[in-house]
Amino acid sequence: MLWVRILATVLSLTAIQLSAQPTYKEVAPILESHCQSCHRPNDIAPFALLSYDDAATWAEDIKRVVNEKIMPPWKPVAGYGEFKDVNVLSDAEKQTLMSWVDAGAPLGDPAETTEPSTPTGEWRLGEPDMVVKMAEAYMPPRGQDDYRCFVVSNPFDRAMNVRAVDVLPGNRQIVHHVIMFLDTNGQSLKLDEAEDGPGYTCFGGPGFPITSLSFMLGGWAPGTVPKFLPDGVSVQIPRGGRLIMQVHYFPVGRTGEDVTKVGLYLSKGTNDRQLLYIPVVNDTFTIPPGNANYEDALTTLTPFDLKVYNIFPHMHLLGRKIKVDATVKQDDKSLIYIDDWDFKWQGFYDYKEPQTIPAGSRIKLSCVWDNSEGNPRNPNNPLKTIKWGEGTQDEMCVAFLGVVIDTNLRLPFRVLK
Numbered sequence: 250m251l252w253v254r255i256l257a258t259v260l261s262l263t264a265i266q267l268s269a270q271p272t273y274k275e276v277a278p279i280l281e282s283h284c285q286s287c288h289r290p291n292d293i294a295p296f297a298l299l300s301y302d303d304a305a306t307w308a309e310d311i312k313r314v315v316n317e318k319i320m321p322p323w324k325p326v327a328g329y330g331e332f333k334d335v336n337v338l339s340d341a342e343k344q345t346l347m348s349w350v351d352a353g354a355p356l357g358d359p360a361e362t363t364e365p366s367t368p369t370g371e372w373r374l375g376e377p378d379m380v381v382k383m384a385e386a387y388m389p390p391r392g393q394d395d396y397r398c399f400v401v402s403n404p405f406d407r408a409m410n411v412r413a414v415d416v417l418p419g420n421r422q423i424v425h426h427v428i429m430f431l432d433t434n435g436q437s438l439k440l441d442e443a444e445d446g447p448g449y450t451c452f453g454g455p456g457f458p459i460t461s462l463s464f465m466l467g468g469w470a471p472g473t474v475p476k477f478l479p480d481g482v483s484v485q486i487p488r489g490g491r492l493i494m495q496v497h498y499f500p501v502g503r504t505g506e507d508v509t510k511v512g513l514y515l516s517k518g519t520n521d522r523q524l525l526y527i528p529v530v531n532d533t534f535t536i537p538p539g540n541a542n543y544e545d546a547l548t549t550l551t552p553f554d555l556k557v558y559n560i561f562p563h564m565h566l567l568g569r570k571i572k573v574d575a576t577v578k579q580d581d582k583s584l585i586y587i588d589d590w591d592f593k594w595q596g597f598y599d600y601k602e603p604q605t606i607p608a609g610s611r612i613k614l615s616c617v618w619d620n621s622e623g624n625p626r627n628p629n630n631p632l633k634t635i636k637w638g639e640g641t642q643d644e645m646c647v648a649f650l651g652v653v654i655d656t657n658l659r660l661p662f663r664v665l666k
């Protein structure tokens with residue numbers, strides 16, 4: 250019948266016009282390269298984005314978080330330090346995602362969509378050489394953020410050289426992030442004994458001064474994904490040393506038991522260079538109440554030749570900006586700049602090439618805080634003067650540089666006025 254043929258023609262014309270609109274075929278590769286590192290089973294995001302059904306279910310939310318630049322959560326500003334695995338959507342990719350959602354999240358021809366090659370196993374770097382875990386299950390109190398440190402001893406009777414650390418949250422519904430610290434002199438055991446229940450309360454750091462003998466070990470901060478250190482470089486956990494897992498529980502609406510595990514990937518090399526996390530610290534600031542844009546900076550002089558492999562900037566809830574620059578023989582070299590600090594999205598950022606900073610270079614660290622009522626994350630009501638400290642209400646301004654140094658000396662960095 251004629252009218253059927255006409256209708257069919259009209260429909261196929263519409264289809265041709267619509268073909269400019271993306272279908273899942275165009276969307277899948279974007280999700281694979283920008284989202285699935287976290288949005289996969291057993292990982293930190295609360296749901297997977299592996300299949301068409303996943304993406305279609307979350308379509309409206311995807312549009313919102315992409316539009317508001319909430320996802321993917323990558324914090325360093327482009328042009329300040331060159332990092333590996335930068336996770337930022339291009340304008341074209343963003344547009345594809347938005348147009349796809351606006352078009353009703355069409356599947357298109359399923360035969361044209363390729364399966365993602367994202368690993369869906371538990372450990373994203375493959376089976377670890379060693380898995381350590383919390384000694385007993387912990388159940389955080391419901392309805393509030395809970396920062397808890399758990400101590401795990403080096404399971405070997407010798408030093409271990411670690412090339413990568415990954416974390417497998419026991420209860421993904423409530424674990425928001427895990428940062429690993431290293432305790433070389435037993436301070437964490439005293440803190441553990443002083444508190445009832447598994448582990449002890451800690452916020453931001455391991456509960457003792459992170460500027461002294463403890464070091465970072467790496468971690469599973471939600472802003473970045475774990476990676477192997479380059480061949481020949483590893484972090485040493487001394488014999489008798491302890492690993493501290495700092496777990497941020499976020500049991501909103503429900504709680505439950507958690508036993509989080511840590512996977513250690515050991516180095517096979519016998520002649521590794523040791524990576525140390527050296528804190529560049531400003532612990533002398535005083536942030537006045539009501540100030541929405543308080544800045545404090547300091548400059549230190551490095552006494553060693555440094556090769557910087559990665560960097561972990563750290564502030565608490567009032568933090569808004571953090572910036573690290575080195576001056577190498579009059580030349581300024583930017584190490585990192587985050588202009589929209591969010592305690593929720595911390596990470597180790599690995600340089601594409603290790604950054605060489607010769608002895609005598611200046612390293613400048615500057616931080617900006619918002620201690621006003623207008624800061625929705627401000628934990629203090631009424632407002633207070635804020636100084637350096639370990640508590641949720643205290644602040645920090647520190648950048649850990651993951652470095653290899655050419656001497657065995659471990660002197661503190663000297664602060665210049």
Ligand code: HEC
Binds near residue numbers: 285310315336471593
């Ligand atoms: C580094 C890990 C990571 C990456 C990469 C990532 N996400 Fe997420 N995403 C999370 C986590 C964790 C959450 C849980 C919310 C939170 O903790 O704030 C989340 C939450 C979400 C939500 C729900 C947010 C809400 O407000 O309801 C959406 C939608 C989402 N992600 C989409 C995406 C998309 C799309 C991409 C890629 C373009 C992406 N994510 C990349 C970790 C990630």
